[in-house]
Amino acid sequence: MAMAGRIRSTLPLLNKILRSDSISTHGSIIRPTLLSPQISKNYATAPTKKEDKVKVPLVLFGGSGNYASALYLAAVKSNSLDKVESEILDLVESLKKSPTFSQFAKDLSVPADTRVKAVKEISTQAKFSDVTKNFLGMILIHN
Structure with missing residues (x-):
């Protein structure tokens, strides 16, 4: 409880510090390089393709619905x-x-x-x- 109060009380202070003019001159040098998509996406390996989310055609509820949905998803992902x-x-x-x-x-x-x-x-x-x-x-x- 006390920790949550401390965190809440320091958030406005931290926000104020990050937005102040004295730090913004130094931050302008750092921020563009950290936020640049060209730099942030230069990894050693190629990005993997994310799997497409499979949606169940009919949403079922309860235990049997969960089993039916799981079976459907497994069958679709294995193309069978x-x-x-x-x-x-x-x-x-x-x-x-x-x-x-x-x-x-x-x-x-x-x-x-x-x-x-x-x-x-x-x-x-x-x-x-x-x-x-x-x-x-x-x-x-x-x-």
Whole structure:
């Protein structure tokens, strides 16, 4: 609390010092060189291209919304959105067709490691993409 008060009380003083005429004559020599874009951007390596931000087409809320958004972003970044979508739809269909598999995936009495290992093996045999495998493993661990 006391530190915040000291900082607040010194900010106007610091501002006044930086704007005073006596320092501005010396500062005019220093400031242009520090603020010059030609000097500030001369690095040893070339600048890297920033990744484009991917936006989710439909904002979802809650735990399932966060998982769905994360899966969408991972699929878009790996350029496998259609493949991941078809794999998830195939998995949902197999869960509907096989009540035993559905119960196994939902049963919390089965240790998470066992469920993850089984689903990873199934997804490997089904030739799912890495995005789908990692997503399924993450869901089984966290649920």
